[in-house]
Amino acid sequence: MAFQGAPLRSVFGLASVLGLALFATSSVGTAVVASGPPGGPRGTPVRVMIDPGHGGAAPGAAANGIVEKDINLTVALRLRELLELDTLDTSGGGEWDVRMTRETDVTVSLTERSTMANAWPADRFLSIHHNGFTDPAADGTITFSFANGTTSAALRDVIHQEIVAALGLDDRGTAAANFHVLRETTMPAVLTEAGFLTSPSDAAILMMPASIEAQARAEMYGLQRHYGHAPYLPTDGPTTYCTAKVASPGCVPSIGSTGTASLSSSDLVVYCTDVVSEQFGLLIWGRAELNLPLNGGTLCVGNGLRRTPVQFSYGLGGGNCSGRLELAMDSAFLNSSGMLAGEDIFCQWWFRDPALYPNPPVGLSDGLRFRVVP
Structure with a gap:
């Protein structure tokens, strides 16, 4: 101008x-x-x-x-x-x-x-x-x-x-x-x-x-x-937090997501890469962020901890870092789980890591925070 x-x-x-x-x-x-x-x-x-x-x-x-x-x-x-x-x-x-x-x-x-x-x-x-x-x-x-x-x-x-x-x-x-x-x-x-x-x-x-x-x-x-509101920067999508536990092959499992958690039209997928291959795992979630030592790693989720159905990591042969876990959290899942619009959900992947034995044979990813929208 x-x-x-x-x-x-x-x-x-x-x-x-x-x-x-x-x-x-x-x-x-x-x-x-x-x-x-x-x-x-x-x-x-x-x-x-x-x-x-x-x-x-x-x-x-x-x-x-x-x-x-x-x-x-x-x-x-x-x-x-x-x-x-x-x-x-x-x-x-x-x-x-x-x-x-x-x-x-x-x-x-x-x-x-x-x-x-x-x-x-x-x-x-x-x-x-x-x-x-x-x-x-x-x-x-x-x-x-x-x-x-x-x-x-x-x-x-x-x-x-x-x-x-x-x-x-x-x-x-x-x-x-x-x-x-x-x-x-x-x-x-x-x-x-x-x-x-x-x-x-x-x-x-x-x-x-x-x-x-x-x-x-x-x-x-x-x-x-x-309009009488304190200056506020809204959440711009899911964010990660907390520290993942190093897996037995030396990789660090990493949580991530695509899509949006919407009660009406959710296309959210929460996944984890660099997982020990050919092992079972599941996503745990709650309504609070946590940073608590657990099984040689960190529990990142608190307040009414809940688990999801068991998944399998697949991958290229056993005992390496080529595995991947993922869960589609569609609208039916969000609603049946009692999630509400506007609330923050915190989640983390847990999976078996037998090669860590005699230490706790458990793998833990970092945490993911996302907000549920209408």
Whole structure:
């Protein structure tokens, strides 16, 4: 987008950008803007229209190897993904119904953008842009609303705080602007300019994958704070934890998964590789993480430990690490096991390892944590 700005207010060094700021959760804190609306209860999602600026025949700013329409869309798609994860993750954050004015590199007019938002109608409108100017010395972050002293301005201010804290670029402050998408939308609307693509220093930071993630998180944290929620990073898929026991052939069994644990349409498969071949094993699961010494390894699962049907590792001959165990946890399995939407499940593979005798002839994988969704 062509340069829009205000006088610089503060300067952050490059070192701060390359440090923890890009990977942290909200750097601003959990304060909530007093004029912001209350967070809605679960079951009443906030309608958010995300507007990746430019697109198609309108490239926007282009410099230092970055085209604005592309980076706008990349940030917007990740923001949508984070908001969708936040909706599924009931441990914190809010509940959102998300649409976008464009999802690919297509031309969408300004009128079409505002019309889409108004016709839905959206509760909030977030337009994502990056700046450009003829002078490469122009740099920094600025965020706009149509007028000051409004709900839009309250949303603008918290999102701006989060972006500045996340990226560490020069802070150009916030301002009111007569942009079409801010003027013609009937709901509170904000337009962000995270940095200048024409600034070599800004561009070097903005093109980093960590910066894309940081900016998307910052937009989400600002929206969460605006609705009275503490900044919260939702769980982004299953994660492993705990330490596996080394098997008798010297391999380390490794737990993993594919798919999603959904009560309505689960395609989750939990597997274990590098298992001793031609042995029986089973998956154990519970509702708490544990780190307890057991049989020369570590028990990673607690709170109502349960077992699943016995599986066979197969493999290429006996006594090597070519075995594999896996269990399909379809919706029928999740429901019959009493798993509930929103809860975390912890699981671990156990298998026989006779060659360890006279030590306990038991193999144990690391642990896997996943969240059940509706």
